[in-house]
Amino acid sequence: MTDTVPPPAGEQTQQTQQTQPSGGAELPSQYLPASVEAPLYEHWVRRGYFTADAGSDKPPFTIVIPPPNVTGSLHIGHAFEHTLIDVLTRRARMQGFETLWLPGMDHASIAVHALVERALAEEGTNRKELGRDAFIDRVWSWKEQHGGAILAQMRRLGESVDWSRERFTMDEGLCRAVQTMFKRLFDDGLIYRAERLVNWSPVLGxxxxxxxxxxxxxxxxxxxxxxxxxxxxxxxxxxxxxxxxxxxxxxxxxxxxxxxxxxxxxxxxxxxxxxxxxxxxxxxxxxxxxxxxxxxxxxxxxxxxxxxxxxxxxxxxxxxxxxxxxxxxxxxxxxxxxxxxxxxxxxxxxxxxxxxxxxxxxxxxxxxxxxxxxxxxxPRLSLQWFVKVEPLAKAAGDAVRDGRVRISPPEMAARYFGWTDNLHDWCISRQLWWGHRIPVWYGPDGEVRCLGPDERPPTGPGWRQDPDVLDTWFSSGLWPFSTLGWPEHTADLAKFYPTSVLVTGYDILFFWVVRMMMFGLYAMDGPDVEASEAVPFKTIMLHGMVRDQFGKKMSKSKGNSVDPLAWMDAYGTDALRFTFAWGANPGADVPVSEDNIAGARNFCNKLWNATRFALLNGATTEGELPRRLSGPDAWIISRLNRVIAEVDAYYADYEFAKVADLLYHFAWDEVCDWYLELAKVSLADEAAAAVTRRVLGEVLDGLLRLLHPLTPFVTEALWTALTGGESVVIADWPRFQESRLDKAAEDDLGQLQTKVVQIRQFLGAQGVKPAQRVPARFAGLGGYEPQIRKLLRLAEPADDFTPTATLELAAGATVELDLSTAVDVAAERARLSRDRAVAGKELEQTGKKLANDAFLANAKPEVVESIRARNAAAVADLARIDEALTRLPRS
CATH class of the missing domain: 3.90.740.10 (Valyl/Leucyl/Isoleucyl-tRNA synthetase, editing domain)
Structure with a gap:
């Protein structure tokens, strides 16, 4: 990632011609994320942009959040994963899907026990002295006061979740789902009680x-x-x-x-x-x-x-x-x-x-x-409850093998099958009090009764309920359908199940993903259900872990973990999100450093400056884009459409990094560094300005829409200012238009770019400073002379123009330059001569070693190779310096 410093505020905001922008808004000279993000997010929520409609005729797109612990806070892994989910969700919403991203939390039995029991110990008591009912009351009180801090932090990250459907694994509806699932498995002989070896925590008991x-x-x-x-x-x-x-x-x-x-x-x-x-x-x-x-x-x-x-x-x-x-x-x-x-x-x-x-x-x-x-x-032998996983795991494996569920990246499928094909029975009982209590009652004469949610517990002396609770992964395994109302046949379940894609880390492929597959296929299978509709999700998209810039796993104990909220405070949420996407290659770990975040912040500033320049110069999205375009206008519209097609292709394979990199370079290199500079020439020409203003508006409109899923806040501020539209959140996703491709214009601009780079490199080699104006005369250029002069600050030749250097350009063009006033020839000749002496000495020293047979025979191969490389570099330096000396004006 390139940490590129944005231009000074005045560089791209220089006004060529003052015209009222179509959006009717003016942008401040600087982008200040803190003043934009929170108000925009609350506006989106109030407007209901994130609320899904089960009665809509739109095709559904559903993602359920991997439920964070109720005790949790937004750590770097959450922020990364949630960013990827939000990118997919926002894009689907713009594509016209009825989009549901369903949020919620896990009750996290062990984590909550640890926190509450620690508080009780400080009070001089413990849960056993308190008693089960009083302890559970204490936990609910803790949950109301302290639980769910992560939900507020998710808002800070800009997550476009449907808050009206927020779920908690201990909600009444989800408790009903858990008891229903346990009862069905028990009745089918897939849950049993036995003495087995388990992982035992003596501290937690x-x-x-x-x-x-x-x-x-x-x-x-x-x-x-x-x-x-x-x-x-x-x-x-x-x-x-x-x-x-x-x-x-x-x-x-x-x-x-x-x-x-x-x-x-x-x-x-x-x-x-x-x-x-x-x-x-x-x-x-x-x-x-x-x-x-x-x-x-x-x-x-x-x-x-x-x-x-x-x-x-x-x-x-x-x-x-x-x-x-x-x-x-x-x-x-x-x-x-x-x-x-x-x-x-x-x-x-x-x-x-x-x-x-x-x-x-x-x-x-x-x-x-x-x-x-x-x-x-x-490891301890203990009497526990188990799920017999063999038939469930086979079904989960078959769903991937027969193509009903796709795993991305595909190479992760082998790891998935490694779990489904070799699973041991799953211990689901926990000796805790906070959680879903096992719905089994034992009678005085050895009776065992498992009850569903609508059955009354047995009464009479000697009956008691099993004291254990279920593993939290049991309720999490029901998450894709219990959150939609199962076991009831709700409108949400009918509309939004199966979910579209699951985004999660490869590290919990077994612990969560496989269990959701097993339970989803078991619960939703039936004579009236298509096999493809029983799966809990159509795609499993697996990502890696966030690591520091040295590739090490982030952890508090190593001192290399980072609070994502601190980075958002310093650089803005969009910068953090863009950085995550920029590093997100499918299945691979993601190295992140503060330099990456700073580079992404600079990118947001670049977008701000570019849009502000466009608005000050009358960029508009009103009216039809002319069917026939020429020159830079045709080129940039053609490039925009190629980028749209490439972005769509990358998203199809969850190539977030390639999406971010493509948009970064299109925005920075092509739109800002080339098109905006070229546009300054046509904006100054009244005959051409109107078309360029419309093209400029079209390009920025498309670019901001493409960037919105990655950087929602800055794009919302810029897009509404540019277009006057209600919100980019609900704007249409850009569509590829093949008719707008113009290879001739792209080739033509490619030649222009080559010529500009040739001249720029030559002037740099001669020591010409960027601000200096050099008189120049072209021959055989074939157009674009005003643009080239503008880009390179080349002055028109005077009547007494005397060239001191001639440069052959691409496509047979030439340029004559008068460097007499731009370069201190004597000083430049002296500098180049000093450089030549250094290169000559290096060539002599390395040449002697390479001519020494004893050195070549005894030195390590890597040492010899290093000397050869130095020798070749010296030869190249001498050639470059000699060419520069011959091009210097004669004194």
Whole structure:
């Protein structure tokens, strides 16, 4: 991204001819985002531009927001993702779709628990002392006072969401949807209760989903120890572990069946130290014979891999940790100890017995930590509720394979199938109080009843409801249709489902996207529903993560995170949004720096100055654009239509970066740097001015419409001033007009540009300052002489014109220049001579090295290549300097 400084306010606002603009508005000399953004946004909301109409005849375009946590605030990832969604939504609205971008929040069980329980701890109490009902009341009170701060920040970002349809996952309607879905799955045998290994948080006292576990590299220890006999009187074997305390729950030692070292021990029993229990040595192909001693302890109740080994071999699964992470039920001296205290105590007791063979510390390994409470999670055997995902996941995979759902970029489909084809059953119960309570009741005689939303709970002594709540991803998985009124057959559901596109990060492809696919297909499938209409969205558009300018993930702990609100304060919202789009290549991470934001701010200023210049010079959008155009007018209209076609093609593939880059260069390079400068000539000609004013209005009208989804605020201010229209928010999206393409005009202007660049480079090489006026005479130019003189500040030749330099131009044209008054020939000759001496010395030194056979034979290849490159550069410098010297006027 180019950080280009905009011209001074007066440069492009110089008035050629004062005429009332068609919009009837005058622009201030400077663009001040803070004075424009908030009032414009509230105006848009009041006018109802973002409110969708389920009764409209327009085709629907629907996007649901990935619901942020009720505890959240707008971080850089939100701002990036929401910008992309808003770009698509605003463009669809301009294209004539009935557009619904539905906002809302997730109740975020674990995050809310962490915040409220921290507040209770400061008051000297906790949720268990408070009781369930009082705790839930406290959470709702917190939500009303502090929740949803992100919604106000979304307004600041300019998000064109339908606030009248705002949803919350704990709303009455969404609670009804959750209970309905649970009941249907339960009745179909797709929800069951079983004892399985789960991620357990001792601090929260709850299961965690994989999405709530942060795996970090930590420095621990790898301890090798002997099981079995120490004196050779019986079998023994050495195992290694990073979690010594879990040995108290071991029920086997495993080796690889092909490992010759242990073949004779397979089937033998060894004593488990400190417990007195005898455990078998078993063979399992999961064991890596190259790791450690090639033998591993098996603790099925506290390790995922060991759990699977235990299931294959029918091993006992002994749980040795309670819900708080303390040792229990081992019958040893360690019962009651915290797991980390026990780790040291067990290791030292083994040392006393002479069983420690080796210790390796520090030992770097990955450990899962609770994302919210921060402590290492504990794999723990626990009785939980699960969703049987195999048939649901197959349907989700098939919907992409058969083309009902498109994944963009396509290469991300492999990652999607990696999840759908290998899913394990999903643990959906959480040992928390805030959330959707599991709608299952247990009776005094072992009865189990699952109730739908319209069924009355059983009464009588001994009946109790399951105390757990559902994983928040369960309710989030219903988001595309529960927010539209499902399970009721609402007008919104009929109009806006399935949604058009889901925009989300590849990092939650499994945790959210796959679950929405599974639930959407399951809930919406039926005999009266087309298969293509059951999917929750037609396209899954996956983006990467925002990173700093060095490619590192932004985080508070690294000190490289940025508050997007601070950047909006400093540079304006449009600058931030344009920067995000400018870096958004499908599926790729997005590096962002403050220099990028500053460059985008300068771009907004450039648009402001260009439009202000146009208004002061009578640009208009009134009346028909002439069918026949010539010169720069024909060229810029042709270029505008090519840009419209390219922008549409890029949007079809979600190439936001290419859209932003194309519009940036069209606006800055072609419209501002070329067309506005060329237009100054025709604006000064009364015969040509009227057409140029209309073309200027047409080009800026189209450009501002194209830019509006990316930069809504500055384009609204400029477009309404230019056109007098109600709002660019509801203006039509520009349409490509093939009849307006003019290749001859484009080729003609291409030659003009080439000639201007040739002359500009020559004058620069001669040391002519941009403000100096150089007399010039052209031959064979074929038109555009006034424009070239204007662009280059070339003066008309006087009667006594004597050229001091002649330059051959493209297409056989020539220009003669009198540089005698523009250049201090003696000083320029002296400067060039000094440069020539430096280049000559470089050529001599590098030439000697390259002529030295010993150097070429012994130096590293990259060193030799560097010398060759320096030598070639010196040759080129000498040629350039010699040419400049020959072109200098004779003194």
């Amino acid at each position: 709850s299961v965690l989903s994989d999405a709530e576990v942060d795996h970090r590299e930590v420095q621990g220890e790898l301890v090798s120890m002997t099981y079995g006999s120490l004196d050779g009187s019986g079998p023994s074997i050495v195992v290694a572990t990073t979690r010594v305390e879990t040995m108290l729950g071991d029920t086997a030692v495993a080796v690889h069946p092909a490992d010759e070292r242990y073949r004779q021990l397979i089937g033998a029993l060894v004593e488990l130290p400190l417990t007195g229990r005898m455990i078998p040595i078993i063979a399992d192909e999961h064991v890596d014979p190259e790791f450690g001693s090639g033998a591993v302890k098996v603790t099925p109740a506290h390790d995922p891999n060991d759990f699977e080994i235990g299931r294959r071999h029918g091993l006992a699964m002994i749980s040795i940790l309670d819900e708080q992470g303390r040792i229990e039920a081992t019958g040893t001296e360690f019962d009651g100890m915290d797991r980390f205290t026990a780790r040291v105590a067990v290791r030292e007791r083994l040392r006393e017995q002479g069983r420690i063979v080796a210790e390796r510390r520090p030992y770097l390994h990955s450990v899962g930590h609770s994302e919210r409470s921060g402590e290492p999670i504990e």
